[in-house]
Amino acid sequence: MARSLTLAGPAARRRLRTLGFLSPWLVGFSVFFAYPLIATVYFSFMHYNQIKEPTFVGLRNWEYVFDQMPLFGPALGNTLWLVVIMVALRVVFGLSLGLLITKIKTGAGFFRTAFYIPYLAPPVAATVAFVFLLNPGTGPVNELLGTLGISGPNWFNDPDTAKPSLVLLSLWGIGDLMVIFMAALLDVPREQYEAAELDGAGAWAKFRYVTWPSITPIVMFAVVTGVVQTMQYYTQALVAGKVASGVNIGPGSVIQPGYPEHSTLTVPQLVYSMGFQNFNTGAACVLSLVLFAIAMAVTSLLMRKRSGLLSAED
Template identity: 35%
Template sequence: MTSTTVAPSGDGTRDSSRKRPGRGRKYNRREALAGYLFISPWIIGFLVFTAGSMIYSLVISFSKYNLATNVIRPTGTSNYEALLENPKVAKALANTLFYAVLAVPLEICFALLLAVLLNRVGRGAGFFRTVYYLPKMTPAVATASIFFLLLNGNTGAINQGLRFIGVEGPQWLVDPTWVKPSIVLMALWTVSGTMVIFLAALKNVPRDLYEVAALDGAGPVRQFFSITLPMISGALFFNVIILTIAAFQVFDQAYLLFWRDQNNPAPEASLFYAVYLFQEAFRQFNFGFAAAMAWLLFVILMILTFIQVKVGNRFVYYEGERS
């Protein structure tokens, strides 16, 4: 029989499975290289189509850009000065801010309500989740066409339903007071993406907490505010940030309902920031001014997100934190 000599380890014990120096380090490098190769298409796409486009737009925001001749003539900060002097920019920002303040809380509440209802469904939960998510898959043009018929002040189904109960509905698409609420209604139609995030968060709330609360005499309302909301505060915080960013970039709903027909004048209340940016860039071909508008919006969203993060971190519960 042959014997195997085992070298003693540093603590006095013998270890026959000791690895050669540098082997683990080499393996880690190979693993990292493989990871980078897998995500390289995204990295290339980001550098070319996102980072590159942002840098280029920043350059032309300080210039006058002629698309026909592809000539860029530097103009300094004149485009940004024009932003402060243009009344349409202020109006578009005001409309967008009003829409965001109205839409974001309603979308959060509506999505959370749907998620809570779906979380309580036992049999057929998959069917209802699919049905509620289908509006998210509907093309924006089709959704706008449906709501154009529903919101018609004279023959629309919504006003006809209101007349049935003795209420005279407003002119949704004409009255400036109801233009932005009509766009909010259209936005609520596609709230299922937010609902899915809330539903996933609700599934992760431990059932034990509800059982203990019920034993202590807490009712459903108290359980919701004392257990459910704190436990899903991370998802709530995430959705508020994402929906705020989306609200300041609202374009599809307003453009398809009011601005796609250039022969009919659209109400000024429907002039959102992204719509006006689109008009300046692709109708007036004022790309320098449009780029300056885009960077102004970027700065506004960065400031709002920073404020939301600073404020939200005080109220968000993370499972790994200790009290």
Template identity: 50%
Template sequence: MIGPVLLGLLVFFVYPLIASVWFSLTRYDLVTPPQWNDFRNYIYLFTQDPLIGTAALNTLWFVIFLVPIRMLTSLAVAGLLVRAQRASGIWRTVFYLPSLVPPVASVVAFVFLFNPGTGPVNQILGWFGIQGPLWFNDPAWSKPSLVILGVWVMGDIMIIFLASLLDVPTEQYEAASLDGANGLQKLRYVTFPNIVPVLLFALITGIIAALQYFTEASVASQVASGKASVGEGLGGVLGYPDDSLLTYTQWLYERGFGEFQLGYASALAVILFIVAGLFLVILLRRVSAFNPEGAR
């Protein structure tokens, strides 16, 4: 009965993983047969690649800031929706709908909304005497602008948090009230322990998504630079402005399919897989909810 599933894992996961490791040790351009290259791809990656450091730091920035901010905002909104008495269904729909917008469409819309010259955001700020920044055209504001976009499309995480909060037993809140617990104590000793597994799930999936952050940063660079086109790849707008939106996966894509260095791109993919695995292991070992009882 599990044969089809095992076959699918072998074909679509195990084989590509092994093939990526093999290709990472070769010089391969997708046209000629791969040639054994030993560990030269990895040596070049850690010692000579001119943009790998920038791409890795930008990706780490999204892991450190985007993931926690999305989680905290989603949890706060979910908590407010739990307390909502009137029209709660309407508000749930309002907050969830943005997550259904295709990523490319949402990025294009945000770039135009945050256009420094004609966008309505800076115009509204101007009404209050505030000089709006350049947003996606400023290296200092490009990544925070994508964080704002990430918060806007938080509906997928919010709905999971909402379900977990609604699943917390009311008897525990009642018992805490009888013991004289205030709101913060209920949050600390009742709500949080019950939703720790959901928080861990959201954190792990969020980190993995941030490590693979590609579409939003790539489209924002192309649209903000005014050189968005179809079928021409990343090209000269890679990481615009000033490499501030150059992520690890964009650099992997550029080296693999822009410069046809599939062997080196495979090495980048293997390192990304290892880093994601390390994050997963550390988080699972840190959270006691996923450890055997009594284990430390």
């Protein structure tokens, strides 16, 4: 073995060394991505209730999901709505906060901490607290609106305002994007701003021609990661709907997602419901593959150079 390695050329030894450095990633990729993806494709063509052996049923699971599952359309529509609205508003709000705090001369540390703390709260605890704040009957937000003569909405108890309430919840925990954008904004060379001021550029011109070209890679990162995370949106919508419905969450309780009137039902919730509550593994795998395909398509579209978000040299 040693003689064969000695006789091997430098290129072969370099490949073996590279493969050795890549082996942890290759193992992780194979175990946590490639195998689950292949298994998901396999079970999408099987009837499997997690008790008996799987049996091949062809395209029957796919036909059931697309033709006979009544909640697939609402769940997919809610998920895509959240992807478009929530991701866009989070990016805009996070960038706006980052710009604001970088311009503040006094108390920047206080405001930075105040906006970041909600992000540190566990998702379930933060969602329960937010639903309490927006409770239509006893919540302090509607009580404050009532003192101003404004009739507050039903928030999570109304199908028309349930998804916007989830967006408000996501904006409440905007601290992660705020910090990322602050780091990008502080990294913009000051000399470029000074040169723009010498040319007579105003605030908008400096943002458009100096700030924006410098932070577009970070904006791309925020958008792509936001799309991927929102396509997996599960915990906040499930907990918010359950708390708003007044049903206690405890050991052994079966949670039917989507309250009110399936307005907060997302595809990941439907995957869990089909796979672990109804034991329809085949349909759950089909839903997972549809979600994966949409996420890959949207991400690929965003990453294309001619999408306009990134310039050719980035």
